[in-house]
Amino acid sequence: MKPLLRIATRKSPLALWQSEHVAAALRAAHPGLEVVLVPMSTRGDEVLDRSLAAIGGKGLFLKELELAMLRGEADCAVHSLKDVPMELEPGFALPAILQRADHADAFVSNHHDSLAALPQGAVVGTSSLRRQAQLRALRPDLQLRDLRGNVNTRLAKLDAGDYDAIVLACAGLQRLGFDARIRARMDAPQWLSAPAQGAIAIECRDSDETIRTLCAALDHAPTRTCVEAERAMNRALHGSCHVPVAAFAWLAGEHLHLHGLVGSAHDGRAVRAQGEGRGDAPEGLGLQVAQMLLAQGASELIAAHP
Numbered sequence: 429m430k431p432l433l434r435i436a437t438r439k440s441p442l443a444l445w446q447s448e449h450v451a452a453a454l455r456a457a458h459p460g461l462e463v464v465l466v467p468m469s470t471r472g473d474e475v476l477d478r479s480l481a482a483i484g485g486k487g488l489f490l491k492e493l494e495l496a497m498l499r500g501e502a503d504c505a506v507h508s509l510k511d512v513p514m515e516l517e518p519g520f521a522l523p524a525i526l527q528r529a530d531h532a533d534a535f536v537s538n539h540h541d542s543l544a545a546l547p548q549g550a551v552v553g554t555s556s557l558r559r560q561a562q563l564r565a566l567r568p569d570l571q572l573r574d575l576r577g578n579v580n581t582r583l584a585k586l587d588a589g590d591y592d593a594i595v596l597a598c599a600g601l602q603r604l605g606f607d608a609r610i611r612a613r614m615d616a617p618q619w620l621s622a623p624a625q626g627a628i629a630i631e632c633r634d635s636d637e638t639i640r641t642l643c644a645a646l647d648h649a650p651t652r653t654c655v656e657a658e659r660a661m662n663r664a665l666h667g668s669c670h671v672p673v674a675a676f677a678w679l680a681g682e683h684l685h686l687h688g689l690v691g692s693a694h695d696g697r698a699v700r701a702q703g704e705g706r707g708d709a710p711e712g713l714g715l716q717v718a719q720m721l722l723a724q725g726a727s728e729l730i731a732a733h734p
C-alpha cells in the first residue's frame with residue numbers, strides 16, 4: 429500500500445485551491461506518496477451574519493481542522509498564514525511555510541481605477557479592521573460598509589452594486605483566476621498588508637515527526653524569515669484579527685526590512701514605524717518595530733478595539 433497523507437481543508441474555493449496546490453507540491457516532492465484532501469466546514473465559514481470577532485475570531489477557522497487532526501481523521505491542515513493566530517494551539521506546529529505569492533492588497537471596482545480616483549463619499553466594502561483603518565487614514569470622506577464571505581461572494585456583492593469598490597488580497601484573486609479584477613495594487617509604503625498575507629502554511633501535530641519531515645520539504649526559508657518578523661511584531665502588540673495591525677517585511681540581500689502600522693477603524697488616527705535588521709534575527713526586528721509603534725501611542729489605538 430502506498431503511504432497516505434490526508435490534508436484537512438476548509439471548503440471555500442480559495443481554501444480548496446490552496447490545499448490542492450499543497451497536495452500537488454507534496455506529491456512532486458515525494459514520489460509514491462498518496463495525498464488526499466479531507467474538506468470540512470468550520471463555524472467561521474457557516475456563520476456569516478455576525479462579525480468574526482463576535483463568534484470567536486479567526487481561530488475558529490482552524491479549530492475544527494485541528495480537532496480532525498486530534499481525532500486522527502487528517503494528518504495536516506493547510507491555512508492562509510494570515511488567518512493563523514499569533515500563538516498556535518499547544519501541541520501543533522507549522523512545519524512548512526510556502527513561498528509567498530503577491531503580498532499586496534487589491535483595489536477592486538467596476539467603475540474606478542484606484543483609491544485616489546474614487547469620488548467623495550464613495551462606498552467601500554471591507555470587514556477587515558486593518559483595511560478600514562488605512563482607508564479612514566487616507567480617505568476620511570469614504571463610507572465604509574461591512575463585507576464578509578469568501579472571495580467569490582464578495583465579488584458577487586460588488587457586482588450587485590452594493591459598493592463602489594472593495595479591497596481584497598491580490599493573492600486570493602490570482603489563485604482563483606480573477607487577476608483581471610485587480611484595478612490597482614495597494615502596496616508599501618503607502619498601504620500595508622496583513623502580517624503573513626500571501627503565504628500558505630501547513631499545520632500538523634507537534635509530535636508527528638513523519639508528517640513534519642514530509643511537509644518540511646515545502647518550507648521556503650526567506651518567506652519564513654519575513655513572516656516571522658511580521659508575526660513577531662503583531663504578537664508584541666497583542667495583535668489578533670480584532671485590532672487594526674498591518675505589517676510587511678522583505679529581504680534585500682541579508683538585510684531584512686519591516687514596515688508596521690497600527691490604526692483606528694473608528695477615525696483616521698494611525699501610527700507607523702519601520703526598521704531594518706539582519707535576516708537571521710527576524711523576531712528581534714519585529715519586537716523593535718513594535719516598540720517604536722508603542723512609543724507613538726499604539727496601545728491607545730489597540731485599546732480602542734476591544
Ligand SMILES: NCc1[nH]cc(CCC(=O)O)c1CC(=O)O
Nearest residue numbers: 508510596597599600625626627
Ligand atoms: N481573510 C480571508 C483571507 N485569508 C487569506 C486571504 C488571501 C490569501 C492570502 O493571504 O494568502 C483572504 C482573502 C482576502 O483577504 O481577500
